[in-house]
Amino acid sequence: MNVTKTIQFAAACYSMIFLLACAPDEPKSISEEPRSADTLTFKRYGSVIKVKPEKLAEYKELHADPWPGVLAQITKSNIRNYSIYYKDGYLFSYFEYTGNDFEADMAEMAQDSVTQAWWKLTDPCQEPLSTRTDGEWWASMEEVFHHD
Amino acid sequence: MNVTKTIQFAAACYSMIFLLACAPDEPKSISEEPRSADTLTFKRYGSVIKVKPEKLAEYKELHADPWPGVLAQITKSNIRNYSIYYKDGYLFSYFEYTGNDFEADMAEMAQDSVTQAWWKLTDPCQEPLSTRTDGEWWASMEEVFHHD
Numbered sequence: 075m076n077v078t079k080t081i082q083f084a085a086a087c088y089s090m091i092f093l094l095a096c097a098p099d100e101p102k103s104i105s106e107e108p109r110s111a112d113t114l115t116f117k118r119y120g121s122v123i124k125v126k127p128e129k130l131a132e133y134k135e136l137h138a139d140p141w142p143g144v145l146a147q148i149t150k151s152n153i154r155n156y157s158i159y160y161k162d163g164y165l166f167s168y169f170e171y172t173g174n175d176f177e178a179d180m181a182e183m184a185q186d187s188v189t190q191a192w193w194k195l196t197d198p199c200q201e202p203l204s205t206r207t208d209g210e211w212w213a214s215m216e217e218v219f220h221h222d
Numbered sequence: 223m224n225v226t227k228t229i230q231f232a233a234a235c236y237s238m239i240f241l242l243a244c245a246p247d248e249p250k251s252i253s254e255e256p257r258s259a260d261t262l263t264f265k266r267y268g269s270v271i272k273v274k275p276e277k278l279a280e281y282k283e284l285h286a287d288p289w290p291g292v293l294a295q296i297t298k299s300n301i302r303n304y305s306i307y308y309k310d311g312y313l314f315s316y317f318e319y320t321g322n323d324f325e326a327d328m329a330e331m332a333q334d335s336v337t338q339a340w341w342k343l344t345d346p347c348q349e350p351l352s353t354r355t356d357g358e359w360w361a362s363m364e365e366v367f368h369h370d
Contacts, residue, residue: 118305120305120307120314120316122307122309122310122312122314133366134366137366137367138366140367140369145369148369149369153369154370155370156367156368156369156370157266157268157316157365157367157368158365158366158367158368159268159270159314159316159363159364159365159366160363160364160366161270161351161353161361161362161363161364162270162351162353162361164270164312165366166268166270166307166314166316166363168268168305168307168316203309203310205309205310213309213310214309215307215308215309215314216307216308216309217305217306217307218281218282218285218286218306218307218308218313219285219288219304219305219306220304220305220306221288221293221296221297221301221304222302222303222304
């Protein structure tokens with residue numbers, strides 16, 4: 075091996091190291107990728123219900139320190155950015171659903187024993203609107219405007 | 223320069239190229255960084271107002287195709303993720319404020335001529351709650367629960 079070939083060999087080795095070190099991460103295999111956009115949804119929900127005046131303090135106290143298991147189930151059920159507001163006897167809720175089967179996630183939440191125990195305390199505080207849709211507790215509202 | 227030194231020199235050169243090529247971007251100077259967190263705020267607002275039954279259709283029609291200038295001013299005023307819902311004569315609004323001076327941003331919005339023209343159409347559709355705070359049009363609601 076003469077000097078020129080030795081230098082060429084060293085250069086080739088370093089080029090290889092350079093290429094390997096700088097190469098971007100390989101894309102993940104299909105099985106590791108998140109589910110495709112067409113199976114995931116994002117939907118905003120606005121709902122309303124009345125709160126009994128004599129139960130307002132209790133309702134607020136419960137929600138000021140909600141049970142960790144209830145919060146965990148909310149997250150597990152793909153609900154995000156969930157707020158409840160109060161004014162003049164009405165409770166308004168806003169949340170964003172990020173899963174791919176709202177009905178199934180809500181059915182699972184309704185089977186959770188901690189959530190059931192929580193609802194045994196919160197349901198008696200509330201008075202559902204008579205105009206709610208069949209099967210609703212909180213009445214769904216109509217979105218008339220949205221701007222990101 | 224003997225063979226060993228030649229190889230060492232070539233190695234040093236490639237190491238330099240390798241280090242320069244793989245070095246991460248330099249951090250931006252302080253002046254290019256976003257404003258620090260203590261001058262920016264993030265606050266959610268829930269508000270409620272009534273809509274006159276005879277004006278509901280007009281209100282919904284306006285909000286189904288809002289004026290670009292109105293939307294631009296909303297964005298300029300640091301309001302994000304803004305929704306309005308309707309149920310049983312009530313409108314409920316939810317938005318997130320991301321600026322650093324809510325009062326100033328709202329005052330600027332109120333000075334915008336396009337927004338003023340828009341409000342000349344939407345205000346007559348609404349009936350503010352008698353229990354709203356002085357100076358309010360939409361009545362602010364109390365946040366009793368939030369979960370991210």
